[in-house]
Amino acid sequence: xxxxxxxxxxxxxxxxxxxxxxxxxxxxxxxxxxxxxxxxxxxxxxxxxxxxxxxxxxxxxxxxxxxxxxxxxxxxxxxxxxxxxxxxxxxxxxxxxxxxxxxxxxxxxxxxxxxxxxxxxxxxxxxxxxxxxxxxxxxxxxxxxxxxxxxxxxxxxxxxxxxxxxxxxxxxxxxxxxxxxxxxxxxxxxxxxxxxxxxxxxxxxxxxxxxxxxxxxxxxxxxxxxxxxxxxxxxxxxxxxxxxxxxxxxxxxxxxxxxxxxxxxxxxxxxxxxxxxxxxxxxxxxxxxxxxxxxxxxxxxxxxxxxxxxxxxxxxxxxxxxxxxxxx
Numbered sequence: 001x002x003x004x005x006x007x008x009x010x011x012x013x014x015x016x017x018x019x020x021x022x023x024x025x026x027x028x029x030x031x032x033x034x035x036x037x038x039x040x041x042x043x044x045x046x047x048x049x050x051x052x053x054x055x056x057x058x059x060x061x062x063x064x065x066x067x068x069x070x071x072x073x074x075x076x077x078x079x080x081x082x083x084x085x086x087x088x089x090x091x092x093x094x095x096x097x098x099x100x101x102x103x104x105x106x107x108x109x110x111x112x113x114x115x116x117x118x119x120x121x122x123x124x125x126x127x128x129x130x131x132x133x134x135x136x137x138x139x140x141x142x143x144x145x146x147x148x149x150x151x152x153x154x155x156x157x158x159x160x161x162x163x164x165x166x167x168x169x170x171x172x173x174x175x176x177x178x179x180x181x182x183x184x185x186x187x188x189x190x191x192x193x194x195x196x197x198x199x200x201x202x203x204x205x206x207x208x209x210x211x212x213x214x215x216x217x218x219x220x221x222x223x224x225x226x227x228x229x230x231x232x233x234x235x236x237x238x239x240x241x242x243x244x245x246x247x248x249x250x251x252x253x254x255x256x257x258x259x260x261x262x263x264x265x266x267x268x269x270x271x272x273x274x275x276x277x278x279x280x281x282x283x284x285x286x287x288x289x290x291x292x293x294x295x296x297x298x299x300x301x302x303x304x305x306x307x308x309x310x311x312x313x314x315x316x317x318x319x320x321x322x323x324x325x326x327x328x
Contacts, residue, residue, distance in 0.1 A: 001245060003170045003223050006139045008095055010037040010224075012242045014179050014213070017162045017171075017204055017228030018043055018071045018143070019096070020105075024282070025062040026269035030262070031078050031231060034238035035038035037068050037224070045102045046083035048076030057090075062273075066093045069141065073100035074128060075113040077127045081135035082120075087135045095139055096168075099129060101158075102145040104177045116177035122161050127291060129165035139168035141202075146189050159201075171202035171226055181229075190220040202226050208236070209242040217245065233289025235262070256294050256324040263290045276310050283313075294324065313325075 001013050016023060018030045018040035023031075028039040048056035048063055049072070060070055062067045070087055074080045084097045100108075103115030118125055135142045142162045145155035174189035175181070183207030194201040203222035207213050208230050216225050230237050236254050253260070266286055270279035287304055291297045300320055305307050307313040 001193040003200065005096065005141070005324045008139060012037050012246055013217070013224035014238055014241045014245070015171075015202060015224055016040055016083060016231060016238065017224040017226045018069075018100070019232075020103075020107045020230050021285075022232060023275050024059065024270075025065075026266060027235075027286070028065065028068070029269055030235050030266060031238055032065065034235050035242045036067070036173070036238050038069050038095065039065070040069045040071050040098060040226075043071045043073045043103060044087075045075070046072045046079045049083035049086055050079055060087065060091055064093075068093065069096040069098050070094055071098040071100050071134075073103060073108060073112070074113045075118065075124075075128075077124075077131040080128050080132035081275060084132045084140075085135040090116065093297075094138055097132060097136055097140050098171070098256065099132060099142045099167075102143045102173055102177075111128075116148065119144060119158055119177070120148050120152070122154075122157065125158055125161050126165045129162050129167050133166035140166070141169040143171040143173070143204075143313055145172070146174045146179075147176050149176050152176075153189070155189055156192050156196045159197050159255050161287060161299060162195045167198040167199065169202060169223075170197065171204055175190065175205060187216055187220050190216070190222050193223075194221050194223075200224065204228065210240050210250065213241040214245060230252070233286060233292055247261075256327060259290050259294060260320055260324065261316065263287055266290075267313070280307060280310065280313050294320075295327065297323065 003010055003013055014036055014287055016039040020042050023042050031039050036125045051242055084177055088094055100115055102120045108115040117232055125225050144158055146155050155205055161194050172190055172193050174186045190203040200223040202224045203216050204226035213225050242249050267283045270282050288301055304316045
């Protein structure tokens with residue numbers, strides 16, 4: 001399905017959601033290979049950007065992506081605008097800047113007065129979005145939640161404010177900040193937001209398979225879907241959704257060997273971007289997720305989780321390859 005965000009034109013409408021600690025360069029690379037039309041970075045502190053924090057810049061300082069959305073968070077309009085401008089000036093091929101107004105984590109939403117806490121102040125939403133829009137020459141999107149809590153579900157009003165402030169797209173995860181990631185995402189709120197604004201709306205939340213993806217598009221009429229947690233250990237879901245939505249085709253699931261090959265490939269990508277020590281730490285949550293659908297791997301998962309050196313890690317991988325031979 002063809003659609004666009006201002007000058008950005010897409011042949012499919014499947015997007016990788018931003019996830020802290022997950023959507024680093026290596027994982028975005030994998031998901032891009034699966035065909036995602038846009039991939040979002042981990043959320044980036046606007047304060048850290050303007051203070052020239054090396055660790056923060058390293059999170060986004062990769063020059064080989066052409067479908068990258070960099071997501072920033074913060075509660076000060078001037079800082080947000082300045083950080084967005086610096087990012088666009090220093091990072092090649094940034095497709096879009098996204099403003100995080102959905103993060104429920106206390107240190108962001110409460111202590112920093114950023115993320116989902118901004119949903120409580122419509123005027124501040126307008127000021128921040130408008131400042132960022134005026135600071136950059138790429139489209140600006142905003143990711144929001146349903147509201148702060150069940151007594152304050154105001155996503156439609158916030159969406160209208162975001163559009164008025166000049167944003168080019170809105171992504172909505174229809175849970176409240178209070179819900180976090182529990183309960184059920186209320187897709188009807190995505191529909192309400194879509195009906196209330198004229199800019200593209202991206203639906204996010206509870207897409208676990210190709211049928212969920214199609215149902216969200218049909219029920220809400222949103223322009224695109226955004227998949228987050230379901231991609232961890234299963235980046236193939238992106239390709240599956242694209243094939244199903246574009247061609248009504250169900251493709252085969254990866255076999256056990258393909259899963260292990262991807263795990264090793266993912267580790268090697270991480271190793272290119274960072275130290276071996278950090279690559280081993282970073283691959284572990286992904287590895288456990290990759291192994292979720294391979295039976296009888298409980299002890300090997302424990303061994304992998306405890307591995308501290310590359311030798312330990314690769315020994316465990318070799319055992320896993322031997323293990324799946326007995327399953328086939």
